Amino acid sequence: MKNYTLIFSFIFSLSFLNGQVKEVSLVSKMNGQKTLIDGQDIVFWGYGIDDPSSQNNKIFLPGPVLRFDVGDTVIIHLRNDSPEDHTIHWHGLDVDQANDGVPHTSTSVNGGGAEFTYTFVCKEPGTYIYHCHVLTTLHLAMGMYGIFIIDANTENQIYNNSGKYTKEYNYLFSELNSAWNTNALSPGPFYLYEADYGMVNGWAGPEIKVKNQSITGDIEDSIGMRLANTGYGRVETIFPKDLEVKVYGSDGREVNSFVTDTIQMFPGERFGVVGYPQSTINDSITVNYYDLNNDELYFTNYIPVDISPTSSTISQNLETLILYPNPFDSQITIDNIPKNGTATITDLNGKEVWQGDLKKGQNQIQLNVDKGIYVLRFGGMQVKVVKE
Amino acid sequence: MTLKTIISIFIITFSCSTYAALNDTLFILKTNVTYNGTGFQKGVISDSLNPVQFDNAVLNLTEGVTNAFTLINTDTISYDFYLNTNSSLTWNIGSEDTITVNLPILPSGTHAILSSTIEGDLLGAACILRIGLHGDYLYSWDLWDMNADLSQEIALTNVLNIPSNYQPNVFTINADPLAPMDTSNAIIYGNVGDTIIISVLNSGNMVHNIHFHGYHITIMGASVQSDRIGWSKDSFPIYKNETMTLRLVPDQPGTYPVHNHNLVTVIYNNNYPSGMMTMLKINP
Ligand SMILES: [Cu+2]
Numbered sequence: 273m274k275n276y277t278l279i280f281s282f283i284f285s286l287s288f289l290n291g292q293v294k295e296v297s298l299v300s301k302m303n304g305q306k307t308l309i310d311g312q313d314i315v316f317w318g319y320g321i322d323d324p325s326s327q328n329n330k331i332f333l334p335g336p337v338l339r340f341d342v343g344d345t346v347i348i349h350l351r352n353d354s355p356e357d358h359t360i361h362w363h364g365l366d367v368d369q370a371n372d373g374v375p376h377t378s379t380s381v382n383g384g385g386a387e388f389t390y391t392f393v394c395k396e397p398g399t400y401i402y403h404c405h406v407l408t409t410l411h412l413a414m415g416m417y418g419i420f421i422i423d424a425n426t427e428n429q430i431y432n433n434s435g436k437y438t439k440e441y442n443y444l445f446s447e448l449n450s451a452w453n454t455n456a457l458s459p460g461p462f463y464l465y466e467a468d469y470g471m472v473n474g475w476a477g478p479e480i481k482v483k484n485q486s487i488t489g490d491i492e493d494s495i496g497m498r499l500a501n502t503g504y505g506r507v508e509t510i511f512p513k514d515l516e517v518k519v520y521g522s523d524g525r526e527v528n529s530f531v532t533d534t535i536q537m538f539p540g541e542r543f544g545v546v547g548y549p550q551s552t553i554n555d556s557i558t559v560n561y562y563d564l565n566n567d568e569l570y571f572t573n574y575i576p577v578d579i580s581p582t583s584s585t586i587s588q589n590l591e592t593l594i595l596y597p598n599p600f601d602s603q604i605t606i607d608n609i610p611k612n613g614t615a616t617i618t619d620l621n622g623k624e625v626w627q628g629d630l631k632k633g634q635n636q637i638q639l640n641v642d643k644g645i646y647v648l649r650f651g652g653m654q655v656k657v658v659k660e
Numbered sequence: 661m662t663l664k665t666i667i668s669i670f671i672i673t674f675s676c677s678t679y680a681a682l683n684d685t686l687f688i689l690k691t692n693v694t695y696n697g698t699g700f701q702k703g704v705i706s707d708s709l710n711p712v713q714f715d716n717a718v719l720n721l722t723e724g725v726t727n728a729f730t731l732i733n734t735d736t737i738s739y740d741f742y743l744n745t746n747s748s749l750t751w752n753i754g755s756e757d758t759i760t761v762n763l764p765i766l767p768s769g770t771h772a773i774l775s776s777t778i779e780g781d782l783l784g785a786a787c788i789l790r791i792g793l794h795g796d797y798l799y800s801w802d803l804w805d806m807n808a809d810l811s812q813e814i815a816l817t818n819v820l821n822i823p824s825n826y827q828p829n830v831f832t833i834n835a836d837p838l839a840p841m842d843t844s845n846a847i848i849y850g851n852v853g854d855t856i857i858i859s860v861l862n863s864g865n866m867v868h869n870i871h872f873h874g875y876h877i878t879i880m881g882a883s884v885q886s887d888r889i890g891w892s893k894d895s896f897p898i899y900k901n902e903t904m905t906l907r908l909v910p911d912q913p914g915t916y917p918v919h920n921h922n923l924v925t926v927i928y929n930n931n932y933p934s935g936m937m938t939m940l941k942i943n944p
Pocket residue numbers: 361363403540871921
């Protein structure tokens with residue numbers, strides 16, 4: 273009997289402590305440089321990976337994504353390689369007082385190279401934020417923040433019981449008051465803070481697309497999104513009409529799920545949502561940034577959303593698109609065209625080599641191209657053709 | 661009927677009537693408050709004619725019964741009031757007048773009497789009503805924001821509404837712009853495992869936000885965000901004129917801040933931490 277109890281409690285403790293011990297070394301600095309989309313050069317403060325060999329100790333805006341599994345015990349070393357004191361507060365992680373990163377109740381990490389090690393267990397899957405808690409009004413606005421993700425016990429799922437996805441995107445929304453970031457040492461009275469720049473993972477305007485923040489997928493994908501607002505204002509995300517968005521949780525806790533087309537995110541809030549494409553989409557998520565003093569809209573960003581037909585839809589349609597001979601020499605016959613329309617043929621680099629109209633029924637086209645593989649597109653269908 | 665029965669009926673009737681007809685007298689005050697050399701005008705429904713702290717009164721009322729209290733207006737203007745959870749319930753009080761405020765049976769939770777008179781509205785004269793709330797500890801936070809110069813103009817009845825270029829520099833919890841300090845009645849004391857019920861009112865002029873360190877709370881009630889009742893959150897908004905009821909059951913000991921995460925609000929006289937920040941002090 274005693275042995276059974278022992279074995280049972282051993283198995284229980286194993287399943288409870290399914291996490292691992294993981295270690296990360298961060299550095300805080302105050303010498304970040306960035307050019308805003310209007311050409312303005314600013315200074316930011318922030319965090320980087322403390323790994324001189326690969327990262328050159330650079331800091332980033334926002335700081336590096338910190339990501340662990342539920343149950344993990346994390347050990348995070350902070351080396352403060354800057355002139356002023358900093359800390360890390362683990363926003364939403366409900367860590368104990370000693371690891372809370374608040375100077376007067378926990379510990380400050382002094383400037384000039386002091387070090388501190390934070391240790392805690394990742395209790396609940398979801399989206400969190402980490403940020404400096406020294407003179408927070410200034411230090412957070414200067415860029416000392418990042419996103420912190422805890423993965424659920426099931427793969428490709430935001431929470432333990434809900435939020436399954438096939439593709440995932442994580443967006444940390446933040447803002448800055450460019451006057452502070454150009455003159456951080458004398459920002460003036462704090463109450464005059466006025467954000468004038470909104471970011472998505474540190475990027476704004478056309479950078480969002482260039483820096484690969486766009487959502488891409490096909491209509492069978494489910495798009496998992498972890499959203500966090502670390503600014504001082506309201507961030508409103510408006511989703512494309514044909515992306516049905518379901519909210520599964522907030523602040524690292526599941527809620528009774530519901531469908532919405534807009535999410536209002538107030539300072540420090542996070543949401544876990546999944547978008548289900550209802551059709552092909554060539555649109556964007558509108559991200560509006562509002563000042564809380566007067567509810568004025570002061571900045572808008574767009575996250576492109578590009579949802580294509582599924583590969584299975586393509587192969588289904590291919591069965592009805594009869595094309596011969598394939599490989600071909602100079603003439604192709606295309607049979608069973610369901611309706612009149614325009615077709616294109618491109619090479620594998622996407623360069624168009626032919627365009628023309630096809631009529632319902634059978635069509636013949638002449639094609640004088642180099643040897644190789646080409647793609648014929650018609651309607652939502654596409655098929656590979658090979659020139660010998 | 662035995663004497664014993666008559667006495668017990670008398671006791672029951674008597675005890676019920678003391679709950680039903682509240683003997684409280686509250687006072688409408690408008691006064692200049694000074695903290696650390698900075699003065700601002702504050703409107704208040706106080707439980708004292710000469711309060712030490714100009715926080716709005718909090719009434720703990722039994723559920724399922726009607727309630728009443730006496731209201732004395734010490735101001736030279738008249739005030740209109742309404743209930744935030746039922747705006748058809750209104751009261752008017754003339755300048756330097758006295759009225760009885762009769763409250764019908766209200767659903768359990770946190771409600772507030774708010775002013776629709778511009779001075780009362782902008783300067784945050786309000787009264788928090790806690791109906792049938794039970795817990796090991798009951799606390800309340802009244803969040804209010806103002807620009808100190810603007811408040812002087814409001815007190816002179818020169819202002820019709822909050823200007824579009826509003827830049828508040830006074831942020832208070834329970835009328836205290838130094839809410840993180842040990843002197844504040846906003847600080848929450850409790851023990852691990854206790855049920856702590858916190859009533860929150862936003863009597864200010866903009867939306868506010870609350871972030872808890874150390875714990876998630878459960879939203880038990882919210883007069884605007886009814887779709888979020890039952891959610892477990894660590895960061896959330898409270899809209900202007902909204903009342904919320906929060907339940908905190910601490911699962912670890914420690915001292916943790918609670919604050920508005922619009923971090924412009926945790927400043928007073930350019931000092932940090934001040935304003936809309938306070939502390940949780942939880943014993944093992
Ligand atoms: Cu925070």
